[in-house]
Amino acid sequence: NAGVTQTPKFQVLKTGQSMTLQCAQDMNHEYMSWYRQDPGMGLRLIHYSVGAGITDQGEVPNGYNVSRSTTEDFPLRLLSAAPSQTSVYFCASRKQGVITEAFFGQGTRLTVV
Amino acid sequence: GNSVTQMEGPVTLSEEAFLTINCTYTATGYPSLFWYVQYPGEGLQLLLKATKADDKGSNKGFEATYRKETTSFHLEKGSVQVSDSAVYFCALRGITGNQFYFGTGTSLTVIP
Numbered sequence: 001n002a003g004v005t006q007t008p009k010f011q012v013l014k015t016g017q018s019m020t021l022q023c024a025q026d027m028n029h030e031y032m033s034w035y036r037q038d039p040g041m042g043l044r045l046i047h048y049s050v051g052a053g054i055t056d057q058g059e060v061p062n063g064y065n066v067s068r069s070t071t072e073d074f075p076l077r078l079l080s081a082a083p084s085q086t087s088v089y090f091c092a093s094r095k096q097g098v099i100t101e102a103f104f105g106q107g108t109r110l111t112v113v
Numbered sequence: 114g115n116s117v118t119q120m121e122g123p124v125t126l127s128e129e130a131f132l133t134i135n136c137t138y139t140a141t142g143y144p145s146l147f148w149y150v151q152y153p154g155e156g157l158q159l160l161l162k163a164t165k166a167d168d169k170g171s172n173k174g175f176e177a178t179y180r181k182e183t184t185s186f187h188l189e190k191g192s193v194q195v196s197d198s199a200v201y202f203c204a205l206r207g208i209t210g211n212q213f214y215f216g217t218g219t220s221l222t223v224i225p
Contacts, residue, residue: 042215104156
């Protein structure tokens with residue numbers, strides 16, 4: 001049971017570089033989302049998707065792009081990395097429904113130097 | 114708006130001690146409430162949940178009761194183990210919208 005799979009686990013970028021964080025789920029969940037986790041701030045929502053072809057912004061979307069071409073995949077793109085984007089990133093998915101819980105990937109630790 | 118406030122850490126307890134981690138929330142209507150646990154180097158895992166007032170969620174010896182009157186969802190365990198060392202997050206999801214709102218997390222260390 002793979003669940004939610006994120007790659008890579010660790011990444012170091014130089015300021016201004018771009019990269020894509022990958023997220024895939026095999027549970028046929030409609031909803032997928034990206035969070036960043038920073039010390040003392042809990043998890044903050046970056047972008048989310050309610051289904052293939054539909055995405056929307058969360059609390060902290062600036063500097064990030066997403067797309068959802070399939071139900072399974074929800075990549076997060078950093079267009080021009082900045083040190084403020086140093087964080088741990090989590091992808092999550094869940095089924096449609098009011099009381100369903102979210103399932104999380106293992107996270108990507110990103111450092112921008 | 115929706116928000117979650119949970120007790121600041123870190124918390125250090127001896128094995129077999131009683132644990133309480135406080136969590137209060139602000140939300141309109143009747144949100145669903147969750148506790149997630151994050152073990153070192155891993156993602157968040159659902160620990161327990163409650164979806165309506167007076168519901169009690171329980172799992173692995175942990176319990177939390179949805180208290181509408183005090184807008185609280187405190188996490189408790191009667192006897193902690195070293196393996197319970199982790200970061201615990203309280204979260205809510207409103208009756209509308211797709212977003213989870215997380216507290217800042219409470220780090221728990223249990224010493225033998």
